[in-house]
Amino acid sequence: MPGQPSHDGTETELAIDAQDVHVTYADGTTAVRGATLRVERGEFFGFLGPNGAGKTTTIKTLVTLLHPTDGSVRINGYDTVTEPQAVRESIGYMAQETSIDRELSPRENLQLTCELYGVPESEREDRIAELLDLVDLEAVADTRSETFSGGMKKRLDAATVLVHRPPVVFLDEPTTGLDPEARLRLWEYFERINERGTTVFLTTQYLEEADQLCDRLSLLQDGQVIATGGPEQLKSEVGVDVIDLRLADATDEAKQHATQVLQRLDAVGDATVATTTGGVTVRSPAVREAASEVFAALDDAGIAVESFDVRSPTLDDVFLALTEGSTEESPATGVASLGTEVVQ
Numbered sequence: 001m002p003g004q005p006s007h008d009g010t011e012t013e014l015a016i017d018a019q020d021v022h023v024t025y026a027d028g029t030t031a032v033r034g035a036t037l038r039v040e041r042g043e044f045f046g047f048l049g050p051n052g053a054g055k056t057t058t059i060k061t062l063v064t065l066l067h068p069t070d071g072s073v074r075i076n077g078y079d080t081v082t083e084p085q086a087v088r089e090s091i092g093y094m095a096q097e098t099s100i101d102r103e104l105s106p107r108e109n110l111q112l113t114c115e116l117y118g119v120p121e122s123e124r125e126d127r128i129a130e131l132l133d134l135v136d137l138e139a140v141a142d143t144r145s146e147t148f149s150g151g152m153k154k155r156l157d158a159a160t161v162l163v164h165r166p167p168v169v170f171l172d173e174p175t176t177g178l179d180p181e182a183r184l185r186l187w188e189y190f191e192r193i194n195e196r197g198t199t200v201f202l203t204t205q206y207l208e209e210a211d212q213l214c215d216r217l218s219l220l221q222d223g224q225v226i227a228t229g230g231p232e233q234l235k236s237e238v239g240v241d242v243i244d245l246r247l248a249d250a251t252d253e254a255k256q257h258a259t260q261v262l263q264r265l266d267a268v269g270d271a272t273v274a275t276t277t278g279g280v281t282v283r284s285p286a287v288r289e290a291a292s293e294v295f296a297a298l299d300d301a302g303i304a305v306e307s308f309d310v311r312s313p314t315l316d317d318v319f320l321a322l323t324e325g326s327t328e329e330s331p332a333t334g335v336a337s338l339g340t341e342v343v344q
């Protein structure tokens with residue numbers, strides 16, 4: 001909800017203001033090394049990175065479950081270390097593991113959460129009805145949750161996060177492991193809560209998810225933010241175009257051969273070449289101009305191309321360009337996932 005006053009009565013600009021955050025665990029592992037995140041009220045903000053990049057550690061620090069070893073975090077104007085209670089009252093946090101009670105129905109789960117958050121009794125019934133409607137669970141409102149699909153449990157979990165009407169919600173990989181249909185329904189729900197004015201901070205491994213939903217996003221690698229911007233801005237800044245080539249012979253050997261041929265090709269300049277399920281992908285600023293030379297070089301090497309696609313970059317390409325990946329296995333089509341794509 002934009003324009004929420006901070007605790008000292010002044011208008012604060014930012015929903016999330018994390019400055020140069022470092023987090024080192026007790027065993028000496030430094031999971032976050034200087035993350036700065038500034039999220040405006042009402043934004044839908046994405047936080048992307050492969051497994052182990054430090055997303056969960058960062059989100060736990062933002063929601064007061066971990067203290068930064070260095071740096072500072074203010075959420076809705078409150079400091080996470082000196083005012084943790086005020087921060088908690090002003091946020092919703094959906095962890096990776098669902099926190100609903102499976103023995104209880106959606107209505108009972110929401111009643112319990114209302115009690116925990118001290119929602120006035122007179123408001124509970126309406127609030128619960130509104131949330132059940134929001135996540136499309138009215139029809140099963142009084143059914144025990146243990147029978148629900150993964151997607152339904154996630155939707156209920158997401159509803160419990162909103163009972164106290166927090167201006168900011170933190171969602172830690174909410175769609176991981178869900179089938180595409182369940183994922184799409186959750187996306188709709190997240191869009192709806194954002195349209196109502198809630199600031200959303202979403203961590204995800206799914207680039208398509210971030211591309212679809214987020215106003216802006218930060219890419220995280222090895223505990224460091226390597227880029228921040230709108231999806232289109234990041235794509236244009238990376239300045240590459242892409243050719244996806246499907247090879248007639250898509251064995252590992254043939255793909256490696258094609259990779260070597262293309263890496264030697266001067267015409268594609270400073271290209272990155274990655275193998276995909278069906279062939280190879282070339283990312284380069286010069287790729288459109290060099291397309292005919294790409295085909296000629298492959299032909300000369302006796303490599304048959306079954307089909308190809310010259311396209312603009314996706315967020316997947318942005319990430320690979322920024323991390324200077326050159327030989328990663330890339331799905332190139334479908335829902336791209338950093339988790340499967342970037343070999344650290």
Ligand SMILES: Nc1ncnc2c1ncn2[C@@H]1O[C@H](COP(=O)(O)OP(=O)(O)OP(=O)(O)O)[C@@H](O)[C@H]1O
Pocket residue numbers: 025026027029030031049050051052053054055056057058
């Ligand atoms: N409690 C802990 N103690 C020590 N190291 C930890 C702890 N939790 C996480 N780590 C390490 O910190 C790094 C970042 O982990 P984190 O879970 O924050 O990454 P992530 O991006 O959320 O990954 P995932 O997508 O797998 O959840 C990893 O190297 C991880 O092994």
